[in-house]
Amino acid sequence: MLEKKNLELLRARLDTPCKIVITTHHKPDGDAMGSTLGLYHFLKSFGHDVVVITPTDYPSFLHWLPGNDLVVDFEKLPTVSIKHVNEADFIFCLDFNALSRINELGEHVAQAKGLKIKIDHHLLPDGFEDINYSNIKASSTCELIYDFILELGSSDHITPDVANCLYVGIMTDTGSFKFDCTTPHTHEVVANLIRKGANSYQIYDQLFNQHQFRRLQFVGFCLSNRFHYLPEYNTAYIAITAQDLKDFGISTGDTEGLESYPLTVKGIRLGALIIDRTKLVKLSLRSKGDIAVNEICRDYFNGGGHKNASGGSSTKTLDETVQDFLAILPKIKHLLNS
Numbered sequence: 001m002l003e004k005k006n007l008e009l010l011r012a013r014l015d016t017p018c019k020i021v022i023t024t025h026h027k028p029d030g031d032a033m034g035s036t037l038g039l040y041h042f043l044k045s046f047g048h049d050v051v052v053i054t055p056t057d058y059p060s061f062l063h064w065l066p067g068n069d070l071v072v073d074f075e076k077l078p079t080v081s082i083k084h085v086n087e088a089d090f091i092f093c094l095d096f097n098a099l100s101r102i103n104e105l106g107e108h109v110a111q112a113k114g115l116k117i118k119i120d121h122h123l124l125p126d127g128f129e130d131i132n133y134s135n136i137k138a139s140s141t142c143e144l145i146y147d148f149i150l151e152l153g154s155s156d157h158i159t160p161d162v163a164n165c166l167y168v169g170i171m172t173d174t175g176s177f178k179f180d181c182t183t184p185h186t187h188e189v190v191a192n193l194i195r196k197g198a199n200s201y202q203i204y205d206q207l208f209n210q211h212q213f214r215r216l217q218f219v220g221f222c223l224s225n226r227f228h229y230l231p232e233y234n235t236a237y238i239a240i241t242a243q244d245l246k247d248f249g250i251s252t253g254d255t256e257g258l259e260s261y262p263l264t265v266k267g268i269r270l271g272a273l274i275i276d277r278t279k280l281v282k283l284s285l286r287s288k289g290d291i292a293v294n295e296i297c298r299d300y301f302n303g304g305g306h307k308n309a310s311g312g313s314s315t316k317t318l319d320e321t322v323q324d325f326l327a328i329l330p331k332i333k334h335l336l337n338s
């Protein structure tokens with residue numbers, strides 16, 4: 001909930017056209033792009049001058065989103081991006097809780113004069129913002145954007161474009177409504193988004209039925225040759241080499257979804273996807289119940305996220321990173337086997 005003074009301040013200042021920047025975490029996912037573009041269309045409907053700036057590029061399965069062509073990629077257009085950040089009256093920071101999550105763009109946001117509003121659902125925020133609209137119990141940032149719009153009393157500005165964008169983030173961050181974070185409120189929000197014009201079938205089709213055939217072959221290869229099953233620890237992981245990615249012509253977005261396979265095995269409570277991205281080895285951890293993978297990512301892999309879904313990285317080799325991961329298992333065996 002917004003404090004009354006902040007609600008009044010936002011209502012008053014958003015009443016007259018102003019300059020707004022919306023940004024989100026690096027390598028944006030469905031929730032990051034859905035929330036930034038959903039808020040973009042919402043704010044545009046008031047006549048504001050709005051720019052979405054991403055710290056990096058994002059996967060092509062999100063490029064169909066309305067407004068995609070207007071997104072400014074900081075890595076490609078740093079000067080333009082910095083100018084927008086410096087001139088903005090408002091900077092909305094969505095789906096991240098620490099400026100380190102937006103790379104170098106963070107330094108510019110930190111010193112910008114505009115009012116910073118954070119809307120997010122991650123644990124352990126670092127408090128860089130002026131106004132905080134966060135809830136770690138929310139399924140997604142998109143769900144929070146919906147709540148934020150309602151608190152402003154502007155649900156009549158939820159156009160089909162806004163509704164479609166917000167639906168995307170809720171659908172992706174809840175694993176199509178199957179993760180623990182999916183609440184009755186989540187379903188109420190998506191019901192209203194469908195009423196406002198979100199096309200749930202079309203969104204599903206755009207998100208999940210657009211793979212290249214080689215991507216499916218790659219998934220088959222990983223499940224047959226790169227899948228490791230450790231029943232004594234109720235753990236399974238997939239480790240992918242840089243050469244594997246090369247052999248199948250795999251880009252960043254193509255590995256999306258692989259991290260959920262380990263947990264589909266009966267009895268598995270901790271799953272990892274470990275990929276050698278050449279410069280860094282990236283880890284995506286998933287868990288069930290009380291196994292807090294955000295703590296594992298924070299303590300061992302310079303990362304963080306949600307309790308049951310987190311990410312991190314390592315500067316060591318793939319083999320060394322796998323060994324580091326395996327070395328953690330005996331320490332948490334009591335949790336894995338409880």
Ligand SMILES: [Mn+2]
Nearest residue numbers: 031095141173
């Ligand atoms: Mn999110």
